[in-house]
Amino acid sequence: MKFSAAFVSVALAALAAAQANNTELGVEAIEAHFSNAGIVPSLLASFDPVGVLSLSYSGVGDISPGQSLTKDQVGPTPVLAVTPANSTVQLTGNFTLVMADAGPVGTDETAGQTRHWLVNGVTLTGSSPLNVSTSAGVAITDYAGPAPAAGSGAHRYVILLYTQPDNFTAPDGLDTPNVGVSVFNLADYVQSSNLGSIVAGTYITVEEGTASVTPSATSAVVTSTLPAAHSSSASSTAPPSPSTSGTTANKSNGAGSVVTPLSSVFVAALFGLGFVFF
Structure with missing residues (x-):
């Protein structure tokens, strides 16, 4: 198989375009997830991320938004990127990382949220994707794995990265390290501390036992209906598959559907440009 410099250049450009479309689709998908899961506007008045937050647990791997996990699976501190x-999105400086229990769908968020993770002075390292590093930050509350009360329903644990x-x-009481897991009000914390906008976010669900109440209804996210899916289909021979994630390539997500791998988009783009392999 022989490749000319022009061939490689055009191929890389096609792949870069496919990657950009995939990320934009991921941003739109997580916005839809937060809305459909009631996180917006119940916990957050609005949610306009400028990136996709990936979450990975040891022994589980990459997590799709809203994926249901067990208490044991979410015990280790996850890896974020x-x-x-x-x-055009330049992410420099310091950030704040927070993980809060928004409770089951329909929870009255004015009563506050249980804080499971809060680190100030977080930095982003490496190249895209950028690694979320807490090593130089101030861990107000070290990561504490979700442990919802038995029978209380599927709790939504929201992970957010703020500028x-x-x-x-930092407000009084949450301005020194090693504060244990406790209830706080996320909206009040953001306002009183002068935190900036949300860079990215995701969420998981954890349930212990069988719920004694029926949760509020939610709807699935179908990425093929999102605006970015239409632009990405122009560089592919097939439209994106329905998905509840839109960010994980070549693997099933929480709904059992599969997002088109970038490698497939890459090959499709090459044939679409008239290249022949020999």
Whole structure:
């Protein structure tokens, strides 16, 4: 198989375009997830991420938004990474990482949320995707795996990365390390500390036992209906498959559907440009 320099250049450009479309689709998908799961507007008044937050647990692997996990699976501290939505998104400086229990769908969030993770001074390292590093940050509350009460339903654990501006000031009681898991109000914390906008976010669900109440209804996210799916289909021979994730390539997501692998988009783009392998 022989490749000319022009062939490789065009091929790489096609792959880069496919990757950009896939990330934009991922951003739109997680926005839809947060809305459909009631996280917006119940917990967050709005959610306009500028990147995709990937979440991985040891022994489980990459997690799809809203994926149901057991208490044992979410015990270890997860690994996080952020992929900017496009080349214009520059993520520098410090960030704040928070994980809060938003409870089952329909929970009254004005009563506050249980804080499972809060780190200030988080940094992003490496190239896209950017690794979320807490090593140099101030761990107000170290990661504590979700452990919902038995029979209380499927709790939504929301992980968010906020920009942390220079005028950030942690409120009293949450301004020193090693504060245990406790209830706080996420919206009040964000406002009082002058946190910036949300960079990216995702969520998981954990349930212990059988719920004693019927949760509020939610609907699945079908990525093929999102605007970015239409633009990405122009560089592929087939439209995206219905999915509840839109961010995980070549593997099943929580709904059992599969997102088109980037390698397939790459090959399709090459044939679409008239290249012949020999």
